Amino acid sequence: MKSKHSLIARTLGLSATFLLLHNSVPVVAGEVEKAVEYRQGVMNVFSWNMKAMGDMMKGKTEFDKARFAAHAEELSNASKFKLMNGFPEDSESDESDALAEIWMDFEDFESKFQDFGSAAQALDKAAQGGDKGSMGAALKETGKSCKACHKKYKN
C-alpha cells in the first residue's frame, strides 16, 4: 500500500509524506521521517570523516597520522551501525535521495553496504599501520564503495 501511495504521489508530483499524513495511518509518515533522519545522520557521519581524510590526502589540510586514524576509526565504527534499519520498506520521501530501486533489490543494496563496511575496516587497519601510501589507497577504495552504491541507489 505504501508503495502504491508513493507511486501516486510521484505521478502527481506531490509529496509522499503529505499523502501518508492524510491517510488512514498517520503514524507511518512520522516513522518514515525518523528513519530518513537516522539514515541521513549516519551518512553525514560517513561524509564528515571521509571528507576530513580526503582533505588531508589532497593537502587541503595538514596531514596528521593520528587525526587521520581517528577519522578512520570513527568511520569504521559507524559502518557497523545497523543502517539498514533506516531503510524500512518503501520509505521513500521528498526529504530523501534514496531511490525506489533500493527496495526492488534490497539484498544488493545491503551487500553494497557490507562492501563499504569491509573497505572502511580495511582503511581503519591501514591508518593504524601509519603508512601514508596505504592509507591513501585504502581511502580511495572506500570512496569507490560509496560511489558504487550511490550511483545505483541515490538520486
Next chain:
Amino acid sequence: MKSKHSLIARTLGLSATFLLLHNSVPVVAGEVEKAVEYRQGVMNVFSWNMKAMGDMMKGKTEFDKARFAAHAEELSNASKFKLMNGFPEDSESDESDALAEIWMDFEDFESKFQDFGSAAQALDKAAQGGDKGSMGAALKETGKSCKACHKKYKN
C-alpha cells in the same frame, strides 16, 4: 571576528551564514555547514536509538532484549564519536539549534557530553545484563543527561 559577525547578524535578524558567505573567507560558511551536518547527524543517531528503546519501554513497540541491547550498543558507540569536532568555535547557523552559550562555556558543554557518554555506556552494560528494570532505569538516566545539555545549549 566570526563572533562579531554572528552578533551583527542576530541584531539585524539576518543569517550569520549569509554574512559569512559574503565576507572575505567564503570557505568558512561551507565548513560551518559541514560541521552542522555532522553534529546533527550524530544527534540523529542518538535520537533514533533513544526513541527505539523508549518505545519498547513504554510498550509502544514489543519489548525485545536483543533489539534493545543492539540499540544500546549503537548509542554507546556513537557516544564515543568526536562530536566536539562538530562544534568549532562560533559555528552558529540558522540551520542549527546550537546556542551561542556553547562557546561561552565550552568546557561545561564538553563535560555534559561526557556525562551523556558515561550514561550511554552504563545503559549498554545494563542492556547486556538483560534485566528490564535496570535497563529502564539506565535509559531514564541517559535521557536525563540529554535533557541537561539541551536545556542549556539547545534552542
